[in-house]
Amino acid sequence: MKNMYSRNKKISHRQLQILLILDILGISAITLPAANAGAAGYGGWILVIGGGLLLVLGARLICLFAEISGGRSFFDTVSETLGYPLGVLLSAGLIIKLIFSLSADIRTFSEAAKIWLLPHTPLPLIMAVTLAPCLVGALYGYETRARLGELFVFMILLPFALVYVPYLFRIDYSRLFGNIKWDSGIYFRGSLDNCFAFTGPELLLVSSGYLKDPKKTKPYALSAAALGAALVFLVNFTAINLLGAELCKSLSFPGAELMDVSAFSKGKGAIMMSFFYLSVVIFAIGAIFFSGELLGRLTGADSRLCRILAALAGFLAGLSFGGMEVLPTISKSFGLFFGAVYMFILPVITISAYKLRKH
Amino acid sequence: MYSDIDKNIKILEDMFKDCGDLVKRKIPVSKTSIYVLYFDGMNDRELIERSVIRTLMIEIRKVPPTSFEDLGEALINGGITTADMSFCKDFEEAAVLVMSGETLVLIDGLSEALIIASKNYPVRGVEKPDTEGNIYGPKEAFTENFRDNTALLRRRIRDTRLKIKQLKIGRRSRTDIAIAYLEDIIRPEILAEAERRLAAIDIDAITDSGALAALLQRDSLSPFPSFQLTERTDKAAAEIFEGRIVIVVDTSPFVIILPAVLACFYQAAEDYYEGWMNASFIRLLRYLSSAAALTLPGLYICFALYNPSMLPTELLMKMSSARDGVPISGITEIFLMELAFEALREAGVRMPQAIGSTLGIVGGIIIGQAAVDAGIVSPLVVIVVSLTAICSFAIPQISLSHAYRLCKYFIMLLSSLFGLLGFWSAVVLIFLHMCGKESFGIPYLYPFAGGDIEGDEGVRDTFFRFPLIHMKKRPVFANNRQKIRLKVPSDKK
Numbered sequence: 001m002k003n004m005y006s007r008n009k010k011i012s013h014r015q016l017q018i019l020l021i022l023d024i025l026g027i028s029a030i031t032l033p034a035a036n037a038g039a040a041g042y043g044g045w046i047l048v049i050g051g052g053l054l055l056v057l058g059a060r061l062i063c064l065f066a067e068i069s070g071g072r073s074f075f076d077t078v079s080e081t082l083g084y085p086l087g088v089l090l091s092a093g094l095i096i097k098l099i100f101s102l103s104a105d106i107r108t109f110s111e112a113a114k115i116w117l118l119p120h121t122p123l124p125l126i127m128a129v130t131l132a133p134c135l136v137g138a139l140y141g142y143e144t145r146a147r148l149g150e151l152f153v154f155m156i157l158l159p160f161a162l163v164y165v166p167y168l169f170r171i172d173y174s175r176l177f178g179n180i181k182w183d184s185g186i187y188f189r190g191s192l193d194n195c196f197a198f199t200g201p202e203l204l205l206v207s208s209g210y211l212k213d214p215k216k217t218k219p220y221a222l223s224a225a226a227l228g229a230a231l232v233f234l235v236n237f238t239a240i241n242l243l244g245a246e247l248c249k250s251l252s253f254p255g256a257e258l259m260d261v262s263a264f265s266k267g268k269g270a271i272m273m274s275f276f277y278l279s280v281v282i283f284a285i286g287a288i289f290f291s292g293e294l295l296g297r298l299t300g301a302d303s304r305l306c307r308i309l310a311a312l313a314g315f316l317a318g319l320s321f322g323g324m325e326v327l328p329t330i331s332k333s334f335g336l337f338f339g340a341v342y343m344f345i346l347p348v349i350t351i352s353a354y355k356l357r358k359h
Numbered sequence: 360m361y362s363d364i365d366k367n368i369k370i371l372e373d374m375f376k377d378c379g380d381l382v383k384r385k386i387p388v389s390k391t392s393i394y395v396l397y398f399d400g401m402n403d404r405e406l407i408e409r410s411v412i413r414t415l416m417i418e419i420r421k422v423p424p425t426s427f428e429d430l431g432e433a434l435i436n437g438g439i440t441t442a443d444m445s446f447c448k449d450f451e452e453a454a455v456l457v458m459s460g461e462t463l464v465l466i467d468g469l470s471e472a473l474i475i476a477s478k479n480y481p482v483r484g485v486e487k488p489d490t491e492g493n494i495y496g497p498k499e500a501f502t503e504n505f506r507d508n509t510a511l512l513r514r515r516i517r518d519t520r521l522k523i524k525q526l527k528i529g530r531r532s533r534t535d536i537a538i539a540y541l542e543d544i545i546r547p548e549i550l551a552e553a554e555r556r557l558a559a560i561d562i563d564a565i566t567d568s569g570a571l572a573a574l575l576q577r578d579s580l581s582p583f584p585s586f587q588l589t590e591r592t593d594k595a596a597a598e599i600f601e602g603r604i605v606i607v608v609d610t611s612p613f614v615i616i617l618p619a620v621l622a623c624f625y626q627a628a629e630d631y632y633e634g635w636m637n638a639s640f641i642r643l644l645r646y647l648s649s650a651a652a653l654t655l656p657g658l659y660i661c662f663a664l665y666n667p668s669m670l671p672t673e674l675l676m677k678m679s680s681a682r683d684g685v686p687i688s689g690i691t692e693i694f695l696m697e698l699a700f701e702a703l704r705e706a707g708v709r710m711p712q713a714i715g716s717t718l719g720i721v722g723g724i725i726i727g728q729a730a731v732d733a734g735i736v737s738p739l740v741v742i743v744v745s746l747t748a749i750c751s752f753a754i755p756q757i758s759l760s761h762a763y764r765l766c767k768y769f770i771m772l773l774s775s776l777f778g779l780l781g782f783w784s785a786v787v788l789i790f791l792h793m794c795g796k797e798s799f800g801i802p803y804l805y806p807f808a809g810g811d812i813e814g815d816e817g818v819r820d821t822f823f824r825f826p827l828i829h830m831k832k833r834p835v836f837a838n839n840r841q842k843i844r845l846k847v848p849s850d851k852k
Contacts (some may be wrong), residue, residue, distance in 0.1 A: 091487070140794070144795040147795075147802060147809070150807065151808050277787075
């Protein structure tokens with residue numbers, strides 16, 4: 001049957017915006033305050049602003065990449081522009097980046113789930129339960145993910161509206177800048193870390209073939225990146241200013257623990273944290289789907305099988321991390337390298353090479 | 360068929376051997392003879408006697424013996440006093456028509472059988488709908504009579520573009536099926552797909568519209584229905600006006616409506632007969648009730664058994680005191696209570712109405728209270744199970760309520776295993792399934808998800824029912840060229 005709306009694997013710009021917001025939000029929203037407070041104390045929230053601005057810049061470059069790719073796959077675009085070997089190398093690198101981001105998100109969320117929800121359940125089992133629906137979602141396909149995002153965006157934004165926005169009115173703004181130490185080096189490095197901690201924009205590199213009109217992505221992607229960063233800023237700003245920088249950096253998930261400490265009795269953070277599961281799912285489906293698709297394109301294997309392999313790889317990689325003491329450090333170093341390559345260097349080189357060839 | 364009447368009679372009588380309800384009579388008339396065949400009780404006996412037998416006897420005697428070769432023509436041209444008459448050359452087809460209640464007449468020398476429309480089944484009249492009650496609006500339900508049902512539709516849609524295509528499905532049952540639609544409003548691709556699926560059905564018998572609908576549904580592993588069944592004539596007609604297909608099945612008082620997305624199952628006919636505010640309030644209540652019916656027991660397991668610290672302290676204290684002395688675990692308790700309620704509901708449906716309501720009172724109130732008093736179950740579990748049941752009844756379409764019932768157990772199971780994480784995993788999996796599901800190419804969660812259609816007003820008839828004056832366009836099912844259904848004076852300028 002000729003289908004009216006679906007099975008064409010194309011998503012609308014509105015769906016893209018929603019997915020991007022949820023991807024950026026991910027699990028980083030509740031973990032970043034600790035890292036930011038550790039790096040810049042009370043000025044940690046400023047790092048999110050810097051990271052957000054860099055994110056918008058990176059998203060703009062990626063959109064330009066998507067424009068020249070014009071619906072072709074990432075591998076085809078890079079191979080045709082930079083040559084076959086680089087195409088293979090960069091595609092393999094992107095698969096690694098996606099699987100790493102997937103495993104880090106799953107592991108981080110599972111650690112949080114173990115603390116709040118299932119203290120007696122083995123971590124690998126929690127990770128498997130977290131990952132299983134994501135794999136099912138990836139097997140359903142990209143359009144299903146977009147539809148799921150449309151449903152979940154309201155569920156995820158609800159706690160923001162109910163919890164974090166009211167917190168803004170409890171902050172003592174007279175002391176906002178008083179405790180901040182200004183060090184440009186820390187702020188620059190911290191902003192970069194924040195920018196690369198936002199997972200999601202790299203999915204734009206591979207998703208151009210799934211967009212209804214990849215050449216008109218820019219305004220939608222940029223507004224979504226800005227909004228996603230603004231939501232992360234909201235969590236960081238309230239967590240750091242209400243909990244205090246010292247307490248914030250000592251907590252693993254200050255974004256969620258804010259509820260326990262500031263508002264109600266112990267245990268409410270679990271409700272808050274559970275909502276983040278939805279954004280983790282959305283990102284994880286995307287990461288599994290696109291790494292599987294890329295793997296399929298590179299190896300010629302069945303893409304569904306590749307998606308299963310990608311999920312399995314993500315699970316095993318997540319297991320191999322050393323826990324919340326080591327994970328942020330690994331993520332930071334890994335994010336810095338791969339983030340720089342795929343968010344800035346690759347788009348710039350590809351766009352330049354494309355323009356040079358064109359002229 | 361042969362021109363030799365005896366040969367035809369032999370074949371037909373072989374076909375209908377041992378059919379005690381068959382009425383057959385050979386009437387010899389001078390040089391020729393006539394043979395009449397029909398099933399007793401399936402047709403209008405008076406019509407057969409008056410318009411067929413009596414007329415034949417009189418008319419044949421009027422025909423001079425020399426003109427007996429033209430007897431057939433004479434009968435057709437004036438002998439038989441009924442308008443609905445046709446010819447049939449095929450034995451199989453003739454047999455099916457006789458079994459459908461028509462009368463077969465054979466005339467010696469004529470190599471065709473006369474089929475006289477004389478269907479008159481013993482059927483009940485048009486009554487009030489049993490399963491879709493209402494306060495305002497028509498109270499007219501379909502019946503088991505195929506032709507009455509198509510007539511009820513035709514009466515509501517006096518438009519020549521209303522097409523009612525007929526076909527037969529079932530190798531043995533040869534059930535009459537009608538596909539009703541407005542030819543200019545329906546999307547041609549949806550109609551073509553429906554016809555293709557109907558044509559592909561090769562089954563021995565169709566006994567009800569529900570069975571046919573299940574055969575039309577592509578994803579048989581899905582608990583969610585992608586068709587609607589209704590017994591309300593006004594609802595069926597309204598759906599045709601929106602560009603959907605209504606399939607009438609003989610012997611079934613329910614018609615099938617295709618395609619069907621989730622939002623359709625929350626719409627009741629009465630929503631459009633009263634003020635938009637009240638309709639919107641009730642609509643919102645239905646959505647909230649279905650969410651509660653789906654998740655309440657699962658959330659109870661998560662909050663009460665896995666993460667009680669999430670609950671306010673006072674509630675937690677009350678809950679733990681209520682569970683004091685209950686000998687079974689909380690998970691077993693809620694599963695047992697849910698299953699006990701399901702058994703009660705099932706028994707209530709199968710029992711005669713008077714006994715059914717008594718059963719409900721005995722089961723729900725007396726046994727429930729006794730179980731709480733005896734300390735076998737906690738009162739909170741009784742409250743949760745009862746609330747879940749009440750909420751599930753707020754969904755207008757029982758088929759969706761049944762789907763939610765299955766999903767509820769899935770959520771309960773995963774919640775029992777993994778607490779809040781299991782709860783969310785189950786919810787994600789259910790939503791994923793719904794997001795991937797389609798009904799005749801339309802996303803099942805339209806317009807909540809996948810509804811990026813420019814200028815579409817589908818969302819105006821979902822959680823809220825907008826004022827009718829603001830619902831100018833037909834929903835997604837309608838052909839793009841026929842989107843406008845309401846024209847107001849300001850639009851005409």
